Amino acid sequence: MCGIAGILNLGGAPTSPGVVEAMLRTLTHRGPDDAGVYTSGSCTLGHRRLSIIDVQGGHQPMSNEDGSLWISFNGEIFNYIELRRWLEDKGHHFATQSDTEVILHLYEEKGEGCVEELNGQWAFAIWDQAHQKLFLSRDRLGVRPVFFAFTGRTFLFASEIKALCVHPDLSRDLDLRTIDQILTFWAPRPPHTILRQVSELPPGHSLSVRGDGGHRLYQYWFPDYQVPTEPVDEDRCAEELLELLVDATRIRLRSDVPVGAYLSGGLDSSIITAIVKSIAKERLRSFSVTFGDPEFDESGFQQEVVRFLQTDHVGVHCTASDISRVFPDVVWHAERPIVRTAPAPLYMLSKLVRDNGYKVVLTGEGADEMFGGYDIFKEAKIRAFWAAQPESSRRPQLLKRLYPYLPNVKSQPDAFLRGFFRVGTDSSSCFFSHLPRWELTARLKLLYSDNVRDELRGYDPLDELRASLPRSFAGWDGFSRSQYLETSILLPGYILSSQGDRVAMAHSVEGRFPFLDHRVVQFASRIPPRLKMKVLNEKYILKRAAGHLIPPVVKRRPKQPYRAPDVASFVGPRGTLPEYVETLLSPERVKQDGVFNPAAVTQLLAKARAGKVSGIRDNMAFVSVLSTQLVIEKFVRNSVS
Amino acid sequence: MTESQIRNDVRSFVIQNFMFGQGDRLQDSESFLESGLIDSTGVLELVGFLETTYAIKVADEDLVPANLDSVESVCRYVERKLQGASRRAG
16 A cells, blocks of 8 residues: 655656656655655656555556566555466566556556456556556455546646645645545545645546646446346345355455454454454454444444454544544544544544554445445435334434434434434435435534625535436436445545544554445345345345454444544533634634634534533534634645645 | 513524524514524533523423424523413413
């Protein structure tokens, strides 16, 4: 896992390595082990390396035998051994043992279509000298990031936005539409980023840029749902799923350094850890985060799994003051406003991993999206069920049971529950499953300043999303649609970035996700929804396939979403706040920065100081405003170096 | 307690607590539910406010949108409760 950066001068003017070297300095955390720069005429590629496979021989940028192709690659290709054999049979000669070199030879063989053969997580750039073309590609689900910008006669790219900010010609104007998307979906939708001039290469996309500036951005993969109409044999389906998961995990253990595992105490990470235990010969090291507040803590379940699977376990205890202490660094790495503090404990967790001498971990990320684990899937099913009998007094009780950790929902009168959960909404509408969440989040826009409200007049993130939906979306069942929305928006834009790559790579730790092996994803997309959620039993088929590998108490436990304390993390005794919070949320500063209304923020702050913030919305409002102000401070106001 | 006092109190409570103080555009007839103004915590907070401010008791059967879904409906409800209380006292 690494950091990549580069420049292509459009029109052929020669580049010098200096700017790329400066860009790389901002990415040292992604690759502390090695660095390299390659310059050839109009193109310079740079690389920061976290050495994992072929530690001695994998220096980058790397070229093919005749030097006509050069690559800078961040990621892992897990099927590189099989691809290498195939390429050697075709006559290709390899100089290293790395997966990087496999991409180069595969590109020689298949051109841009090479990405379709890859099983892995990647963001890479290949400079194709003969065709004077720079080819960028990003993995199917968006595990690894890459950003780019056209500034006049120069094309720039890098693993993180902060590296692009080093370029003197990059303008650093905030993109208000991105803020508006985050205050709807919790995540930006690529190509939008916090800066107007910077684009994010969307997951499952490639971009080729010619030396004369012509370019082509295209999608090579998207999550497609093809639910069979004929009956599915449940036993066979569970068997095949387990076989696939074991293989997905097996190839994710390919590494020349030791591999550990994250253990949350939930179903998904326990299954992955159990599979690793069954494959690996060495004793497995596992890592977790714990909280003092029992509302968030899962250490009891973590210990159950540790005892059951006999791992060498170590945890990091996260306190409220830890969250406020690391929050500015978390936003610096996330490079976007965040609506909850949940990435902060994961930032601490990756430090724990690194401090223990590990740089690779397997996690259970992706199972909730692929097998219907999130409450939002269950909520949509109950809402549709209630809407079919709106006068029923029993059906609303299901919603109350769904959120046992939200006492305010449990004590709601039914008539209001019906309104909150939009029970009257047509369940065939595109966004039926997600509208309550998005509408709740969108109320945060009341905090906007008048200027921002004016600038965003006429812009609706939902219209933009609707226009981008795949043609097949309209033909999918409601469950598949909600899976698509979760997999294409929140997964890459929040789970795999703010809670994934960015906070792990902040401490040079690579996450690997067997549930996001594209074979598992494609297999899951053909499983009927009734086997994913049997009545209201989430991830039914996954439990059926792998439940026997984990402690029964973990298999039976109700789904507990991963959360962390929000406003409570920042407010000390007698309503004191950290100095940086006081500064960034002061009326003068909020007015200068211009996104939010100073009076509204002052009022929110007063409520926080008084300990009167209790609802989801006020908590999200506080964290969103604070993280937006941090983004402005770090990426718009200050110089990045 | 005049009708306009109640209206001002309720408006002010809703704007301060559910709209981050940004309530210039709030219509008295605007549905809290349809506009998403009040989240799952909100109704309980609103009921707590009415019970404390006007010394009334909001019965479970009164917890319906007809009574509590807009500034207007809340005002009407509070007035009815206060009138009922004064009749009983008289």
